Amino acid sequence: MKNLLKNKNTEMNFSNLTPILTSGAAAGMAIANHLGKNAQTGGIIGVGLSLLVTGIITALDDEVANPNTKN
Secondary structure: OOOOOOEEOOOOOOOOHHHHHHHHHHHHHHHHHHHOOOHHHHHHHHHHHHHHHHHHHHHHHOEEOOOOOOO
């Protein structure tokens, strides 16, 4: 069972947002171009997926233990 007394870090860090967006867009456009689909749509999908994965990984890594509890 998860420790219910852990707090999540809710601060947003936008310092690495530009490389995430550009690499996601480039990958999506390259995949869409290879498949013969619209490159703009592929770029938008690539950006969305890269932000989703980055958000999930950040949420999993940002668990902060509550100093008032005994572990």
